Each structure stands twice: as C-alpha cells, then as structure tokens.
Amino acid sequence: MAWGKRADVIVHEREPFNAEPPRAALAAAHRTPLDTWYVRNHGPVPGIDPAGWRLRVGGRVARPLELSLAELRGRFTAHELVATLQCAGNRRAGLAQVRDIPGEAPWGPGATATASWTGVRLADVLAAAGADPDAGHVAFEAPDVSRIASPPQRFGGSIPAAKARGGEVLLAWAMNDEPLPAVHGAPVRAVVPGYIGARSVKWLDRITVQDHPSDNFFQATSYRLLPPEADPAAAGPGDGISLGPLALNSDILLPDDGARLRAGPATVRGYALAGDDREVARVDVSADGGRTWTQAELDGPPGPWTWRLWRTSLDLPPGPVTLTARAWDSTAAAQPEHAAHLWNPKGYANNAWARIHVTSV
Incomplete structure (x- = not known):
C-alpha cells in the first residue's frame, strides 16, 4: 500500500493521497501505529530535502528567524506530548446519509488517531523571535500546493496567538518515537492539539505573527461551517463559521x-x-x-x-x-x-x- 500504510486502508483519493483505516484497527492501542494513521492531503506530498529545509519566522516579531532543522533541534529544548488529531471531515459519511454532500470524501470514523509527538514548543520559538504580545494570530504556511484553491496556492492556516503560546503546541519532527514520515509532514509539522487537523500544518516552512487570521484559502474559505442553504461553490472568504477547536x-x-x-x-x-x-x-x-x-x-x-x-x-x-x-x-x-x-x-x-x-x- 502507498506511503507505508496497511493493506486494508480505505482510500478515498490517490492523488492527493487521502485514506483512513478500518474502524476496528483503531481499537488496538492508545497510540495509533504509523501504518494505521489516517492521511489527509490537499495536494501532492512535496519532496523536501531535510538538509535544505528552513523555517522562517516573521511578521510582528522583533527578531526574524531562519532556522535549519539542526538549529531548531539544537537551539530549543525538545518536548514529547501524546495528542490526538482529528480531521474536520471525520464521520462525514453519517451526514451524507442525511443528504448528499457532492465533491467531498465520505470519511468514516477513522479520520482520527493518536501519537506521541517530539519537537519544540511553538511558544519557545515565538519567544526567541520576540513575537509581539499584542498580535492576535499566528499563521502557518507549507509548500504543498493545492488545486482545490483557485488559483492554486500553498496550504496554510492560523491559530489564535493565545493558543500558539500554549505549551501544548509543538513543531514536531518525530512521531511515535520514529522520524516523522514524509506523508505526515517531514521534516517538521505543527501539532495543534484540540483543534481540527487542518491547523496542524504539515511540511511547515513559514510562521507569521500577525493581527488577523490567515487569509489562506484553507483558513478563510475552505474550513468553515456553512449554513445548510449555502452553495459551497459560491462561498467566499469569511462566510460561515471558522473551524478551530474540535467538538466533543x-x-x-x-x-x-x-x-x-x-x-x-x-x-x-x-x-x-x-x-x-x-x-x-x-x-x-x-x-x-x-x-x-x-x-x-x-x-x-x-x-x-x-x-x-x-x-x-x-x-x-x-x-x-x-x-x-x-x-x-x-x-x-x-x-x-x-x-x-x-x-x-x-x-x-x-x-x-x-x-x-x-x-x-
């Protein structure tokens, strides 16, 4: 199976690759094995050379940063956190039984999983950059280009600055004590526990401290809860309710x-x-x-x-x-x-x- 996943994964799309395990597979352990983890992608997995990767931190900061992977790991204290991620579309198949949802993958209950994550606290990186304490949001951006947006654009999103300063938000390079797999965001991804999976941006290479939420398509338009009568094709930035914290x-x-x-x-x-x-x-x-x-x-x-x-x-x-x-x-x-x-x-x-x-x- 592609990307090292178990043979019985349910593939919703092959390019970009989107898949979930059968529901019974998730019952095996509190920490989900890597071959059982769901995959939610919006564009092709980017090929990134870890040696050439750089994380740029800018916006409302006193000291803009540009960090290699070695510098990120060497300059900041590493932390481990066990956290569950869940896609905002998890259990969509149950809604589709009520009424058709054209153009969206029929995710079952398997778009959720738990891992131990190793990395550095986003709060520590923001402090090193001298992030403005009055800024309201922290935006993420990655090099995976999605054609879901028109015109195609890099994937991105943001979280409130108060959440970004919480010690639970990590910039992770390991998953279940193994190097982060490419399909899960290597060399470094954000891990934002308690929020929809789309905010845990994979292949992270840019962090921007700013006054307002990200204007990236996947923050401003895509991951928003629209009223039943709305036409998603006609929805624009700011329509509906922005999705952030997960629902019970x-x-x-x-x-x-x-x-x-x-x-x-x-x-x-x-x-x-x-x-x-x-x-x-x-x-x-x-x-x-x-x-x-x-x-x-x-x-x-x-x-x-x-x-x-x-x-x-x-x-x-x-x-x-x-x-x-x-x-x-x-x-x-x-x-x-x-x-x-x-x-x-x-x-x-x-x-x-x-x-x-x-x-x-």
Missing part, C-alpha cells in the same frame, strides 16, 4: 457496522475525544437505540489532548440491533442526538451520537 465526539470501533454476532453478551469498544482543553468524562452505550444506557469503562487517566478508548459489555437480543454511543465532557456537555440537525454542505463537524447496525443470531 465519539464512535464505535468494534463490532463493525453490519456485523453478524451471537445473541447474548457482546463487547463493544470505541473512542471518545473532547477537543480543545476539555476532557472526556463519560461514555454511555445503548443496545436499544437509546432507550436505556450502560456506562462504559474508560481507559487510562483523563487528559486534555488525547482520546479515551472505552469498552463495555451489552446483552444483545436476537435480531437486528442498533448500537448507540454518546460522550460527555468535563464541562457536562454531551453529543447531540441526530446528524440531521448538524448537516452542512461541506460535511464538517459531525459529532452526533454514534450508531451502527448489527444482527445477532
């Missing part, structure tokens, strides 16, 4: 949708992710479409930047069964019940209750 979300990983199971006790497993700096507090699972619920067991200690894998056992009656899951976060917020209430013409931010249909015999 969960899904069922095992059993698979459409599975045939034995009636009686069955193990159900899945993930939940709170987004931003919130934590997953509870997951409820139902075998009767939501009339009654069982509270799932959550793995590991809670943390603000990673998913929590969960499991429970349910007694399945003979016949067709709808398994349903919903998560609650540390602010006592819960997932909305129906995807129909969330439908939007680009299929972003589906965080409705997770549902799969199985047959028990």
Whole structure:
C-alpha cells in the first residue's frame, strides 16, 4: 500500500493521497501505529530535502528567524506530548446519509488517531523571535500546493496567538518515537492539539505573527461551517463559521457496522475525544437505540489532548440491533442526538451520537 500504510486502508483519493483505516484497527492501542494513521492531503506530498529545509519566522516579531532543522533541534529544548488529531471531515459519511454532500470524501470514523509527538514548543520559538504580545494570530504556511484553491496556492492556516503560546503546541519532527514520515509532514509539522487537523500544518516552512487570521484559502474559505442553504461553490472568504477547536465526539470501533454476532453478551469498544482543553468524562452505550444506557469503562487517566478508548459489555437480543454511543465532557456537555440537525454542505463537524447496525443470531 502507498506511503507505508496497511493493506486494508480505505482510500478515498490517490492523488492527493487521502485514506483512513478500518474502524476496528483503531481499537488496538492508545497510540495509533504509523501504518494505521489516517492521511489527509490537499495536494501532492512535496519532496523536501531535510538538509535544505528552513523555517522562517516573521511578521510582528522583533527578531526574524531562519532556522535549519539542526538549529531548531539544537537551539530549543525538545518536548514529547501524546495528542490526538482529528480531521474536520471525520464521520462525514453519517451526514451524507442525511443528504448528499457532492465533491467531498465520505470519511468514516477513522479520520482520527493518536501519537506521541517530539519537537519544540511553538511558544519557545515565538519567544526567541520576540513575537509581539499584542498580535492576535499566528499563521502557518507549507509548500504543498493545492488545486482545490483557485488559483492554486500553498496550504496554510492560523491559530489564535493565545493558543500558539500554549505549551501544548509543538513543531514536531518525530512521531511515535520514529522520524516523522514524509506523508505526515517531514521534516517538521505543527501539532495543534484540540483543534481540527487542518491547523496542524504539515511540511511547515513559514510562521507569521500577525493581527488577523490567515487569509489562506484553507483558513478563510475552505474550513468553515456553512449554513445548510449555502452553495459551497459560491462561498467566499469569511462566510460561515471558522473551524478551530474540535467538538466533543465519539464512535464505535468494534463490532463493525453490519456485523453478524451471537445473541447474548457482546463487547463493544470505541473512542471518545473532547477537543480543545476539555476532557472526556463519560461514555454511555445503548443496545436499544437509546432507550436505556450502560456506562462504559474508560481507559487510562483523563487528559486534555488525547482520546479515551472505552469498552463495555451489552446483552444483545436476537435480531437486528442498533448500537448507540454518546460522550460527555468535563464541562457536562454531551453529543447531540441526530446528524440531521448538524448537516452542512461541506460535511464538517459531525459529532452526533454514534450508531451502527448489527444482527445477532
């Protein structure tokens, strides 16, 4: 399979390469193996010589920087952080069941994954550059050129300066204790925990401190939540709601949708992710479409930047069964019940209750 991915990945597009693993593969471990990680690209993977790569930091800074990879690694203290990334289009297939979403990949629940990331804190680099404390945003740019924009342009985006100064945002060169793979952004990528994956810009080569959000197509126009009646082809910069922090979300990983199971006790497993700096507090699972619920067991200690894998056992009656899951976060917020209430013409931010249909015999 391309780019070192497992043979059973679900390929949504080959060029640019976009793929996700089957849902069951994500249940295997808290840290997702590199061959199981989803890939979301907007243009061809750029060929970058690490020896010639430079990171330029400019804009509202007192001391503009130009750093080689060796200088970045040698000048700043390295940190490791376990964090989950999730595409804004994760679970889009559930919205497409409500109403067609032309021109967008039908991502299932696999456009999310967790890794340990090694790199330097963006906050330390901004401090070294003398970033203006009154600037409101930090913009990222990379050399992958996307034809989704018209005219084609380099991929970019931005995050609020307050988020950029948080110690959790990294400029990473390693993933699961291995060198960052090319398809995941080598030699250096941004890792912005708690935000949509599009803000964790891969192949990062430019950081700009500025007063306003990035005017790059993928910040100003593409990754925005439009109202149901909007025409995405006619949407322009600033239309809709800019996507940043992730919404509380969960899904069922095992059993698979459409599975045939034995009636009686069955193990159900899945993930939940709170987004931003919130934590997953509870997951409820139902075998009767939501009339009654069982509270799932959550793995590991809670943390603000990673998913929590969960499991429970349910007694399945003979016949067709709808398994349903919903998560609650540390602010006592819960997932909305129906995807129909969330439908939007680009299929972003589906965080409705997770549902799969199985047959028990």
